[in-house]
Amino acid sequence: MLSFYITINTAKRAIEQHIERxxxxxxxxxxxxxxxxxxLTEIQSKIITGLMEKKESKKLAEEMGISPSTVRTHKFYLQKLKRQSKIFLTIMNLLEIQEEEVESKELLKNEKLNEELLKSSCETNSLHPFFTQYNLK
Known part of the structure; x- marks a missing residue:
């Protein structure tokens, strides 16, 4: 079992190295x-790249030819976008869950209806006359 985990970790590390390289x-x-x-706009992509490279706003602003306050404004907007995206994803997931619940309720409703139909058909003498004459319901 240990060799299985070592193999998985080795494969995972190889994939990560490939993606990086x-x-x-x-x-x-x-x-x-x-x-x-x-x-994302081109500027937003550059800001994110700068964040990934751990660049300070001042350095990033110099490289992009904009003011440090503009860089900070973009960072603030990206954080706002992140919050909005999380809320949107939560809403969509809840909607999906709600749709699944409705489908499940419909399935249960259909199963109950089928059970009732089966039960009622068994209660009425819908069996072949051979069986009903001996009262073998």
Whole structure:
């Protein structure tokens, strides 16, 4: 069993190294996707890259040719976007759960209806006359 976990950890580490080596890491790969997919502007992507590289607002502002207060404003907006995204995902997950509950209730309702139909058909003499003449319901 221990060798199984060692193999999994080795494979996981190999995958992480591959992603880092060949794709510059997961974060950079995601940031390189188009705006329609990420929803991020070019400036926002640069700010996130700067955050990933642990750059201070002043240094990042110099590199981007904007003021440090603009960088701080973008950071604030990204945090706001993060909160909104979490709430949106929670809403969508709750909606999905609610839909699953409705489907489950419908299934239960149909099962109960089928049971009632089966029970009522057994109560009425719907059996072949051979069985009903001997009262073998």
């Amino acid at each position: 060949e794709h510059n890491g997961v974060l950079k790969t995601l940031l390189s996707l188009e705006k329609d997919i990420t929803g």
